[in-house]
Amino acid sequence: MVGEVVQTEASGSQSGKPELHPVYSVNNILHKIRMLDGVKITYSSWVKLFTLNAKGYKVSNHIDGTPPPADTDPKYAEWCEIDAHVLQWIYGSISEDLLIRILETDSTAYEAWTRLKNHFHNNKEARAAALEHEFTNLSLSKCGSMDDYCQKLKDLATQLTDVGSSVTDQRLVLQMVRGLPASYDTVGAYINQLLPAFETARSMLQLEEHRRSARSEDTTAAALAAPAVAPTQQLRLDRRFKWVRKFGTE
Template identity: 30%
Template sequence: MAGSPPLSPKAAAAAMEAAEAARKERQAARDAAPAQAAKAEQEAAAADKEIDALAARKREALQRDVAARKAAVAALDDAQGGDDHSSDGSDLHSAMLQHEAAAMINLHAQAVGVQNIRSLVHSVLDIATGNYNRWRDEFLVVVGKYSLEDHVLNDTPASNFPDWVRMDCVVKSWIAGTISTDLAETVMERTSTAHDVWLALETQFLGNRETHTLHLDLQFRNFVQSDLSIVDYYGCFKTMADSLAALGEPITDRTLVLNVIRGLNDRYNDIGRHLRHGRPFPQFKDVVSELTLEELTMAHKLGASPTALVVATSKPSSTAPPKGGGRPSDQCSGGSSSGGASSKSKPRWNKQRSKSGGAPGSTPSSSGGSGTSKGAGSGASTVLWLSLHNPTYGDKPAAQHRRCRVW
């Protein structure tokens, strides 16, 4: 550069050394590039050879299978003294076998390509949830879809065939992907087959079959509705019936219906009596439909009462309330003679409404005089509805949603 001072000998030597080192690095990279390319080509060629060898082994296995089946059919025809028509039938049978073998190879290829087994088996098996029956049914559907059910149901593995070993690894990985981590640590072993893991899971959940059946049958015979909804109630019975069937003690539809009717609470006495005397005797699905309709009818009848309760509390009466208080439905069933409320025995909904800002005895729609706002009136209507559908509202929290637990 014009006007710049000349470089010192040391600086010039250092610059030359740096340039030489950079040149050597570039030269080494150029020299190594052909070797790397040749190595990559060799790896690609080896991979192609492996793929070709795999395809060849599949074709050979298929040909051996077809040949063995043909030989078996021919031997059977010779033993039975078949005529020319039998040869035509064997050709057709061989063609069908070839088609079936080709379809099986295609299904196995699709099974290897499954990336997320939980998209097919939605239930995750866990000891805490006890959902073995549902998980087993879903898993058997999936392995049946890909013609792999023999890997979990067959006691004699064909470990001499590489294709069978490969598909067994696929099924075993599916099992590991649909069970919890704790359960996998219990049943999974490196040298075990898919059938071994399947049997270990079956023992884990269906072991002590007799004792388990005894306790579950006792729970089934003594289960009652209590405060369960109809949906949860018959769902519990269905779960117990399915569990007993899995244990080798199937429950008939008639026995299931009789126990469902037996365990109904007092609100369903009438519909229970009607179902018991039905001829022909109703099936489980019909009983479920009738009980669900009855529950909806009860809810509809009770849902019309809160408006009447609000109107009744808007006009205090001097008539003394019934001795001992009582439920809201009892206090409002007698018209004006039971609609009064003293300061000592006011209905529970008035107490709750006064806490939310409304004055006792005021209508929910009133907006002046006693400081009752529109929001307070809306809250009073809600409390009235809750008091009607849950008589213990205000004394303790609402009954929590209960679910049955199968032992």
């Protein structure tokens, strides 16, 4: 019994030590969150990753509008220090262009979070119109490869969703086919008929591109492997051809 009490007290003294907050274990936020640029990494994707990490490292209350403790509260100093770390997360995971827009002196993490949100949510109509024009006019000929073309379409669709103009998977597939050149009419018609999921349609186009590339390589190899005609033999053939054309018989 006495041993149990001593053991409990010892455990209590160890657990009584203040534990280091999980936020201090993050040395580089970019190891957890991709850099927000609004193009390759969209705002909605960045928010999902950021809030996931904020929850995991127990700092969600610094970006969800939870009021901070009063400045007379003993925990206020610690709150300010943790908030500064979260603010560094925000500033350190956005592009320079965005940083210039939201950077302010003496800002809390929530204030910076709100400024960034407002930047992407303001002027939705104008941004949606510009993105819609780019989306409907994108074609394979304007991109470096099939992969690049499909990814740009996907990125534009995500950006349109961010400004309240959602693009359905079906429309994304139809637009992808619409931007293909005439040489893809056969596979394009097949995709239009099936209307598969975007990733499935994307794989179908990639397979078609690989098939064309392989056929082109085979044709080139066959041409290189064909025996060359010697100049003297070619001259004889040319003379024989002229003779046949003139007299109609050899």
